[in-house]
Amino acid sequence: MQAKETLFADLVQGKAQQFQVPLYQRTYSWTEKQLRQLWSDILEQAELIERGEKANTHFLGSVVLAPSPQNDVTFARWLVVDGQQRLTTLSLALAAIRDHIRDASPRDAERIDEQYLINKWQTGSDHLRLLPTQADRPQFAAHVRGPLTEQAAGSGVGAAYSFFRRKLVEAADPAAPQDVFRIEQAITSRLTLVAVTADRGDNVHRIFESLNNTGRQLSQADLLRNYLFMKLPTRGEDIYETYWLPLQGSLSNEELEQLMWLQLVLDGDDRVRRQDLYAAQQHRFERGKATEEDIEGYIRELHRSAALFRRLLHPEEEPDTSVRAHLHRMNVWQAQVTYPALMLLLDRRERGALDSSDTARAMSYIESFLVRRMICRVPPNSLSRIFQAVPGQLPLDVPVADGLHQLLSADNRFWPSDDELRDKIRKAPFYQFGRPQQRKMVLRRLEESYEHPEPVDFAAAQLTIEHVMPQSPGDDWLRMLSEDVADGERAEDLHARLQHTLGNLTLTAVNSELSNHPFERKQGLLQGSHLEMNRRIAATERWGAKEILARADELADRAVALWPAPLRGVGRAERSRDWHLAHQVLAALPHGTWTSYGDLAAFLGSGAQAVGNHLAGTPGVANAHRVLTSEGRVSEGFRWPSEDEGGDVRSRLTTDGVRFTVAGSADPVQRLTADDLALLVAEDDDRTEGQVPAQRPPGGSQGEETRADRFFRQLAADDSPETVEAVRALFAHWEKLGGWIGHGAGQVTTSAFLMLGEAGAPGRGIWPMTLYPGGGRGGTAEVVFQYMAAREPFTDRALRTELLTRLNELEGVDIPEGKLDLRPNVRLSVLEQEHNRERLAGTLTWFRDRWEERGTA
Known part of the structure; x- marks a missing residue:
């Protein structure tokens, strides 16, 4: 061997x-x-x-x-x-x-x-x-x-x-x-x-x-601790009791490892990887022939820095009000990538290089950098590298806050300007980018900018993000939108383009029965809101495209004032980034799916004509031929970008798994909407906006409507009694299998989850589908393939495929394989048929059995 x-x-x-x-x-x-x-x-x-x-x-x-x-x-x-x-x-x-x-x-x-x-x-x-x-x-x-x-x-x-x-x-x-x-x-x-x-x-x-046959490995912090105290033969015990034990008591092992890494970064090593912490620090000590005094000095510095680091983790420990507010927002944002810059600012303040006012100003640049990039859809993949380089690249000839402003404004940092911020607030689907808590924080800051004399207690309020013009518009909404459409555009296209933009979003804690009703019925509820932004919406006579864009402009004025701009004179490449996002999502199209110019335009915050022109004039865009008209036909203006790639487009689409109807159109079941496209390029699965139940929901007190009651009341509002009873029977069968029904905490859109295990326990909770009342269009069951893909044993794609095959055995259900990584919907009305109820019950039993077998496979 x-x-x-x-x-x-x-x-x-x-x-x-x-x-x-x-x-x-x-x-x-x-x-x-x-x-x-x-x-x-x-x-x-x-x-x-x-x-x-x-x-x-x-x-x-x-x-x-x-x-x-x-x-x-x-x-x-x-x-x-x-x-x-x-x-x-x-x-x-x-x-x-x-x-x-x-x-x-x-x-x-x-x-x-x-x-x-x-x-x-x-x-x-x-x-x-x-x-x-x-x-x-x-x-x-x-x-x-x-x-x-x-x-x-x-x-x-x-x-x-x-x-x-x-x-x-x-x-x-x-x-x-x-x-x-x-x-x-x-x-x-x-x-x-x-x-x-x-x-x-x-x-x-x-x-x-x-x-x-490997055992549990020591962490980088364990290795470095052992090394440090081996280098302290005469002073180790005293240093351990004086500095190390308090340090170890104030931070977890993982936090301590992060602090040790940050210490290297603050010393100017912007290339060290966290997994190389031990080797890098050992090399520094060996190269400098460190004495016991040097090792003691390093541990004392860790002990001092730990108090500063804890303020990042626990902002309530920061004494200055303004700095504390910035740290709290960074905590909500989950902006751990900014820790090198934040630690540098706290360290410089403690050493007297800047006061709390300048520290808060510098932090406002960091917050603006994150918020503007998120609103303008700049991918976050370079943030770690940018902030790790801050300590080593900060200019030495200007004050710290001004130097940070200058550094983040550099050409390759992509800090969006005021003009780009205004443009994206008007056009970009804000609701489809960033994390839920980040989107909510942006709206909260905009609400606070009104400086209402009786501000909302956001910590106590159960607020969720609400679409004023609903995601599933009824006929009244579409009739109103038809008054605002441009030539060649349908009300549905205008809705897709504007529904997720910032101008159409707000924060509410209102009752869910008004979620999809006409604007006139929402006005009274919004008028009674404690939020100033909602009262302003309620004061508007109608809520169409013009009103949404006008509100977007108002919010853009406030955003520009809230979040400082980068220094002027910086070249940008906004449009190329927009088209890059188009290339990215087209490359992610699953086999057997297609999308339309309008869907892609709504996802980008662009226009369908501009999308068509770009695809026609740009060679090498993967899957460009799978962008069709809204009727599922190849555009008359479509041309292959190169002669070598020519051929019959329909044959190529068939090879790609796209089916065609008798009329010659691509199968609408295989079409991906703007919302589907957003899911394709999302990096995480925390987009349920707080709807996934963390535990079994408590029952309501006497006289109080429970979440379950509200769910069935909404379901009965526009589904037949047969469908409602079929759903009750479905829930009873699921509970008999050992599952439980969790209901989303959303105050506007209610939901029901078929749960196994505990949702709040990482890796343990799982659910095959989420049920939603229709809000005027009939209830649906969302099959959550996307979430299953991260939970055993359904990380196995073959098991998810078998689940899809079983569901497609229900009459009236046809989920294309191309949606195996998404969250396709099934109408709850299919359960009115007895054989469909029996097949779904068998499928859920199969699902339960596979989940229970996960530990014995």
């Missing part, structure tokens, strides 16, 4: 060879959770390459190989006993890079193919450098060889390839562009593997067990 450290490039390139995954191995099973972690590691290595750093590579894991029985002298074949998930994933990532650059750099695309993916002169299955199990082989071969003619149901291979295609488009973001060839280099020459090569007769399974 031989074991050596190697790189992916050294392992797979060179002479013709093949790595064969044995048939008894499990199929490809990496989920998006593992893919996201790997992508983060790849980007980190690409950044280190850009800086010219050669020392820090990333250890990916082991690969155990054994000679294949089919091995021969001229063509080496290896069995992959362990490591097939890593090899398959890296191969798919390189296939995605090849396809990403194919149009712009065909020679490099061919080079990637021949170096890492194929054996050029071999035929048949030998053509592939990696040969997965039989179950994964057709999909893997199609992605390596192309073109993909059919996407297998539940294909993890296809999902991984699509993930990398999407991330490569995202990496081209002008706010933080990453060179694709550095990404390739990171994959092939910066991810290290331990390759264990067995001889014939070696017990490769025993080797596999030894490599994977």
Whole structure:
């Protein structure tokens, strides 16, 4: 047996060879959770390459190989006993890079193919450098060889390839562009593997067990603590009692590790990674030949800094009112990426370099930087790098607050100007970007800017974000919108464009029965609100496009005053960022789906004509042919961007899994709306706006309407008695299975969750669907594939696919596979049919059984 450290490039390139995954191995099973972690590691290595750093590579894991029985002298074949998930994933990532650059750099695309993916002169299955199990082989071969003619149901291979295609488009973001060839280099020459090569007769399974039999590792903080006190042979006990024990008592181990990392950053090391904390600090001590006095000084400084760090974690410990308010908002925003800058400000204040007033002013620049970028939809992926660099890059020749203002205003920081902020408040779908608590904080700050003499107690108020013009408009709303439409636009298009913009959003704690009713019925309720912004809405005679845009302009004036602008004279690339977002979401379109010019325009905050012009004039946009008219037809003005890519568009759409009706239109069931598009590029799953129940809901007190009562009252308002009784029976069946019904805390939109476990316990709570009353259009059941994908055992795409197949057995239900990562709706009225009720009951029993088996599989 031989074991050596190697790189992916050294392992797979060179002479013709093949790595064969044995048939008894499990199929490809990496989920998006593992893919996201790997992508983060790849980007980190690409950044280190850009800086010219050669020392820090990333250890990916082991690969155990054994000679294949089919091995021969001229063509080496290896069995992959362990490591097939890593090899398959890296191969798919390189296939995605090849396809990403194919149009712009065909020679490099061919080079990637021949170096890492194929054996050029071999035929048949030998053509592939990696040969997965039989179950994964057709999909893997199609992605390596192309073109993909059919996407297998539940294909993890296809999902991984699509993930990398999407991330490569995202990496081209002008706010933080990453060179694709550095990404390739990171994959092939910066991810290290331990390759264990067995001889014939070696017990490769025993080797596999030894490599994977690892215990709990010490944290970076544990390692550094042990090192520090080994360096204190004479003074350790006193220092431990005086400084370390109080330090350890005031912070958790994870918080202490973060403080140690921040200490390195504050000392000007803007390149240190948290996982390299121990090695970096040890190197500094060894290089400086640290004495016991030096070690003691370092621990004393940690002890001093801990009091400042606690103010970031617990803003109530900050004595100054203004600074405390800024720290509290940063806490609500979950802005841990800003900690290097915030710690620097608190440290400089404590050392006398600035007072509390200047500290608050500097923090206002940080808050504005975050808020303006969020409103203007600047991706947050570069924030960590920006703020980690602050201590080392802060100008020394100007006051601290002014220096921070100058630093954040630099060209490559993308701090939006007043003009861009105003434009995005008018046009951009604010509700679809950022996290729920961030959106709510923006609205709260805007409300506070009115300086009402009797301000709302936001800590006690149960406020949620409400769409004044509802997300599901009735006929009255559409008739009013039709008065404002421009030429060639429908009321539905205008609604899609404006519904999520800031001008149409407010904070309320009103009763939910008015959620979708005409504006006249909302006015009285809003007039009685304690919020000034709601009283202003209620004073308006109607609520159409003109009124929404007028309110957007009013809020923009307040936003400009609240959040300071960057320094002038900074060049920007706003429009290119908008189109980058379009490219990103089109690259993420699942197999078997399409969208319209209007849907894409509503998602971007743009116009349908502008979208069409851009796609027609921009070569290399992935899936541009899958943008159709609202009727599901190819636009008359559509042209392939290059001659090489020509061909019949409908045939290409069919290859992509898009179905066509008898009338020749793309199947409307497969269409992705603007809301669906927003879900495709969202990075987290906390978009339920506080509706997921954290625990079993308590019953109401005597005379008080419970959430369950309110849900059924709303359901009965516009669904038949048969549907209402079918839902009651569904809930009874679910409780008989051991589940429980949780109801969302939303005061406007009520909901019901079919829960298993406890929602508040990470990794334990799960729910297959959420039920909503219709608000005028009939109740729906939202199948939450998106959330299931992060919860065992439904991280397995094949299980989610089976759930989709079972649901589609219900008469009147047709969920396309392309929505397997979204949250498609099913009408509750289908439960009026007895055979549908029976099939759904069986499907929920199957779901429960799979969840209960998760720990024994």
